[in-house]
Structures are given as C-alpha cells and as structure tokens.
Amino acid sequence: MKLERFELERNQSEWEHHVKYNLSESGVEPLHIKDLLDTQELKDQLLDLQLGYSQTNGTVALREAISYHYPGTTVEHILATTGGAEANFLVTWWLHKENPNRNELIFLIPNYMQISGIWKNLGGKVIPFKLKMTDGKWVPDFNGLRAAVSEKTAAIAICTPNNPTGKLFSAEELKTIVDIASEHGVWVVSDEIYRGAELQEGKAPSVHGLYDKVLITSSLSKAYGLPGLRLGWVVCPSPKTALELWAYSDYTTICPAKTSDWLGTLALQPDIQANIEKRTRQVIRENWVVMEKWIAKHSGLMTTIPPGASAICFIKLKDGINSLDFTMQLKKEKSVLISPGEHFEMPGYIRIGFGSEKEYLELALKKISELLDAYSS
Numbered sequence: 001m002k003l004e005r006f007e008l009e010r011n012q013s014e015w016e017h018h019v020k021y022n023l024s025e026s027g028v029e030p031l032h033i034k035d036l037l038d039t040q041e042l043k044d045q046l047l048d049l050q051l052g053y054s055q056t057n058g059t060v061a062l063r064e065a066i067s068y069h070y071p072g073t074t075v076e077h078i079l080a081t082t083g084g085a086e087a088n089f090l091v092t093w094w095l096h097k098e099n100p101n102r103n104e105l106i107f108l109i110p111n112y113m114q115i116s117g118i119w120k121n122l123g124g125k126v127i128p129f130k131l132k133m134t135d136g137k138w139v140p141d142f143n144g145l146r147a148a149v150s151e152k153t154a155a156i157a158i159c160t161p162n163n164p165t166g167k168l169f170s171a172e173e174l175k176t177i178v179d180i181a182s183e184h185g186v187w188v189v190s191d192e193i194y195r196g197a198e199l200q201e202g203k204a205p206s207v208h209g210l211y212d213k214v215l216i217t218s219s220l221s222k223a224y225g226l227p228g229l230r231l232g233w234v235v236c237p238s239p240k241t242a243l244e245l246w247a248y249s250d251y252t253t254i255c256p257a258k259t260s261d262w263l264g265t266l267a268l269q270p271d272i273q274a275n276i277e278k279r280t281r282q283v284i285r286e287n288w289v290v291m292e293k294w295i296a297k298h299s300g301l302m303t304t305i306p307p308g309a310s311a312i313c314f315i316k317l318k319d320g321i322n323s324l325d326f327t328m329q330l331k332k333e334k335s336v337l338i339s340p341g342e343h344f345e346m347p348g349y350i351r352i353g354f355g356s357e358k359e360y361l362e363l364a365l366k367k368i369s370e371l372l373d374a375y376s377s
C-alpha cells in the first residue's frame with residue numbers, strides 16, 4: 001500500500017528553512033529558553049540536569065502540571081508525549097488497534113490532516129464531517145455527521161480551535177458532537193492544541209469532562225509558543241486508557257526529551273502559563289489588525305471569516321485563481337511560503353500564518369501583494 005503523504009508537513013519540511021518569508025507556521029513567534037529562566041537558581045537547575053532517559057510517560061511533576069489544567073484529572077489520566085504529533089499518532093494507532101470491527105473514522109474537514117492520514121495508512125476508511133462557510137460563519141454539518149455515524153465508526157475526530165479556519169466550536173456544538181458519539185458508543189478525539197490562543201475574549205470551550213470516551217490531544221507548540229520543546233500530551237478519561245496508550249509509546253519515542261520535560265513543567269506552572277497565554281493572545285490580536293487590513297485591501301480577490309483563535313487565517317480566493325499554483329508561484333518567485341487549501345482538502349483557499357514578528361509579517365504580506373497585483377491587472 002502506498003503511503004498517504006502528509007502534504008502540509010512535507011511542503012513545510014522541504015521549504016520552511018529555504019524561503020525568505022515563512023508564513024506557513026501556525027503558531028506565534030517562539031519564546032527563548034531565557035524567557036523561561038528568569039532567575040539564576042532556575043538557570044543553575046537547568047545546567048545541573050543530568051541527561052538520562054526521562055520517566056517514559058512524563059515525570060510526575062510534568063503530569064501534575066498538565067493535569068492542573070484539566071480539572072478532575074490526576075497524573076494517572078495524562079500521557080506526556082513528544083509533541084502533539086506523537087499524541088495524535090498514539091491515539092490514532094490505539095483506536096485502530098482497539099476497534100478491529102470499527103474501521104471507519106469520521107474526520108472534521110478542513111483539518112490538520114495527520115489523524116486522517118494515519119488512519120488511512122493503517123488501512124482504515126475516513127468519512128468527512130464538514131465545516132461549511134455559511135452566512136459568514138463556519139458551520140458544522142451535523143446532519144451529515146448523524147448520517148455518517150454507524151456501528152462501523154471507531155471515532156469522531158475534531159480539532160478545536162480549528163486548523164486551518166481558526167473556528168472555535170461553541171460549548172453547544174461540542175455537546176452536540178458528544179451526544180451523537182455517545183448514542184453510538186463512539187470515541188471523540190479532540191485536538192485542542194490552539195486552545196489558549198484566542199482572538200476573542202474567554203478561553204475556547206473544551207470537550208473535557210463531557211463524556212467518558214473523550215481523548216484530548218495538545219502540546220506546548222501553539223498557544224505556548226514553545227514548538228521546539230516538542231512536548232505534548234494526551235488527556236485520557238481514565239487511568240486505564242492512559243496505561244494502554246503508554247504501552248504504545250514504548251514503540252515510538254520512549255520518552256519526552258529530559259530537558260523538555262523539565263522546561264515544560266516550568267512553562268505549565270499556573271502563573272507562568274497565564275503570562276505565556278497572555279503574550280500569545282497579544283501577538284495574535286495585534287497582528288490580526290495587520291492581517292485584516294491587508295485582506296480588506298485585496299477584497300476583490302479574497303474573502304475570509306475571522307478566526308476565533310489561532311494565528312492562522314483561512315482565505316477563500318476569487319474563483320479562477322488556482323490555490324496550488326498560486327502558492328507555488330509565491331514561493332518560487334517571491335520566496336514566501338504559505339499553505340494551499342489543497343493540503344486541507346479545500347482547493348481554492350490559502351492558509352496564512354500571522355503569528356510572526358509584525359515587521360516580518362508586513363514585509364511578507366507586501367510580497368504576496370506583489371503577486372496578487374498581477375492577478376488584478
């Protein structure tokens with residue numbers, strides 16, 4: 001069987017370090033280690049860290065720090081992973097293996113296509129659950145979801161706040177999904193990596209605690225601006241599920257990097273975490289003003305629905321502009337990397353990351369304008 005490629009990541013892997021302007025990144029400008037180590041005592045502690053293997057499911061200190069943010073959980077509900085990518089991989093592999101008679105995965109589209117790609121590569125079938133642009137909003141197709149769920153369904157996988165649209169599912173919408181899933185005894189997987197990066201007031205609702213078959217994946221990569229730590233986690237509904245998933249991680253990365261476990265524990269301390277999220281939201285809110293102005297300038301060629309959270313904006317190009325060709329031309333002629341809608345099964349769209357430093361963002365957008373001008377003339 002041919003490998004289903006993860007086109008979004010492949011494109012970024014090939015280009016992100018070779019273009020002058022990289023707007024394919026979906027997080028905010030990353031923090032530095034020194035931003036976390038603000039006392040000499042902390043610096044000394046990091047330098048004293050012995051680089052052995054770490055506790056393979058995450059140290060107790062790390063899992064305590066994660067569990068604090070999910071009321072009602074303990075360290076035993078948490079599995080620490082190497083990034084959200086490993087969390088998603090383990091959950092998908094586990095679901096596939098544990099449900100031999102349920103070969104179908106219902107998958108929100110558009111989405112970060114990792115979970116669906118892995119499911120297909122394991123031999124499973126993926127059924128889309130669509131978000132549709134309706135009256136200036138992203139609206140989930142619940143009728144389609146109800147029709148798709150059956151005794152063959154292993155799970156419904158969503159991403160909220162959503163990559164690439166920035167759509168933030170309301171508490172009511174999440175309850176509808178959970179209700180549909182529970183009627184059929186189906187798992188819900190919710191990738192909540194952008195939670196904490198809200199553009200609007202208030203934290204994005206979570207599926208946490210809504211149902212006893214819910215798995216949440218997340219990491220420090222987006223809302224925390226710490227992607228280089230490669231630290232993620234799965235929040236499980238019971239210690240039993242966490243133990244089962246842990247056995248799968250023995251085959252993947254063994255343990256999170258020791259330095260990341262230590263620095264991640266620090267970043268997740270309530271007061272530090274609150275400051276990091278505050279910074280993320282500030283970057284996103286300030287840069288959104290730049291982005292919105294730029295979109296308005298090109299309103300003859302594009303439309304968008306403002307994201308509720310995340311540093312990404314999903315833009316519909318005017319009919320007749322081929323999004324794949326456009327992004328290709330952009331990287332070759334202007335050295336700017338953005339992602340085409342094709343990488344989210346949404347041709348005709350482009351995804352632009354706006355979490356970088358403001359000046360860099362403005363220069364990169366100027367380059368995109370140069371190419372767009374050729375389309376409007």
Ligand SMILES: Cc1ncc(COP(=O)(O)O)c(C=O)c1O
Pocket residue numbers: 026082083084085086088112159163191193218219220221227230231232
């Ligand atoms: C929705 C979503 N989940 C998971 C990941 C992977 O996260 P990490 O960098 O923590 O592995 C990404 C990365 O872009 C993402 O957008």
